[in-house]
Amino acid sequence: MTAQDRICIGAIQGAFGVKGEVRIKSFCADPAAIGDYGLLTNEDATMSFDLRIVGPIKNGFSARIKGVQYKDQADALNGTTLWIARDALPNLPDDEYYHSDLIGLDVFDTGGEKIGRVISVHDHGAGDILEISTPKTKSNVALLPFTKAAVPTIDLATKRIIADPPEGVF
Incomplete structure (x- = not known):
């Protein structure tokens, strides 16, 4: 299975308590759904995690991972991202779109000129923002609101986005 066949759906943020529970940050649209996908893996699929959500906590969930019984084991997993096979997702x-579908797409303006490439997607609560690597700004990065008005066309087959950015973005 290649990295393109998998999607990151969360991360372990260290121990929660002293009995092996971990803190989980979910990247799912329904955060609690992270416990519904069955066996998860780390980024390079060398480790697998049988995760069971225990309950909500500030900024995430407490969870049990089969085989993790002690705080030091849970702490050792801090920063580990949790991945699932793409075909297991709805x-x-x-x-x-899944964020991973957008990262790496070339961005063109409505006149057909290439303006950059999506390097990240951010969600700060008020709506998604595309971070675009571009030579058209001093910082070589632009933030484009991911709205129908600013991004009218996404073509995954050709790996292109057509953007109509608001004034001043590029």
Whole structure:
């Protein structure tokens, strides 16, 4: 299974208590759904995690991982990202995308000129923002609101985004 066949759905943020529970940050649209996908792996798929959500805590969930019984074992997993096979995730409607689908897409303006490439997708609560690597700004990075007005076309087959950015973005 290649990295493109998998999606990061969360991260372990260290121990929660002294009996082996871990703190989990979920990247799922429904944060509690991270416990519904069965066996998860780390980024390079060398470790697997049988995760059971115990309950909500500030900024995430407490969880048990099969085989993790002590605080030091839980602490050793701090920073580990949690991945799932892409085909285990639900299909999305036509106008919704997994963030991993957008990263790496070339961005063109409505006139067909390439303006950059998506390097990250951020969600700060008020809506997603595309971080675009571009030579058109002093910092070589631009932040584009991920709205229908600013991003009218996404073509995953050709790996292109057509953008109509607000004034001053590029």
